[in-house]
Amino acid sequence: MRVCRTDREAGFTLIETMAAIALFALVIGSAGWLIKPRNGVAQLSVETQRLVDRLRQARVAAIGQQANRDVFIDVGRRTVWSDGNHRLLQLKQDIRLYVTTPMAAQRSGTVAGIRFFPNGGSSGAVVRLEGTGSANEVRINWLTGRVSYRRAGR
Numbered sequence: 001m002r003v004c005r006t007d008r009e010a011g012f013t014l015i016e017t018m019a020a021i022a023l024f025a026l027v028i029g030s031a032g033w034l035i036k037p038r039n040g041v042a043q044l045s046v047e048t049q050r051l052v053d054r055l056r057q058a059r060v061a062a063i064g065q066q067a068n069r070d071v072f073i074d075v076g077r078r079t080v081w082s083d084g085n086h087r088l089l090q091l092k093q094d095i096r097l098y099v100t101t102p103m104a105a106q107r108s109g110t111v112a113g114i115r116f117f118p119n120g121g122s123s124g125a126v127v128r129l130e131g132t133g134s135a136n137e138v139r140i141n142w143l144t145g146r147v148s149y150r151r152a153g154r
Contacts, residue, residue, distance in 0.1 A: 040132035
């Protein structure tokens with residue numbers, strides 16, 4: 001027995017297809033808006049990663065060249081530089097910066113230094129970056145020189 005369909009029964013109508021596409025677009029648009037990070041949080045993450053990269057480069061250079069490498073952080077100007085990398089890292093203006101280092105690592109009232117040693121160790125430090133509604137903490141372990149970061153509580 002064969003069942004024949006007429007043209008009216010086959011497929012979807014244009015209205016049904018357009019309704020499905022509109023619904024799909026609405027769901028995708030809403031999902032993107034809900035999961036999109038706030039601009040301040042994303043900017044803080046980028047700035048934190050830039051700082052972490054600079055610190056890790058200094059550690060690798062100290063180990064590879066078997067010589068001390070210093071990284072300097074000017075809290076007042078939000079700048080970072082190192083003796084092995086002369087490019088100045090300028091952090092965004094709306095980010096507040098706090099550095100905790102040993103007293104011997106303080107270079108002036110606003111400049112802190114972090115020293116990486118050829119054996120992989122460091123002088124140690126904690127750098128806190130605060131933006132709008134968020135904060136990140138970069139930790140430099142004094143024994144291993146390992147640079148890590150995490151989201152910090154306000």
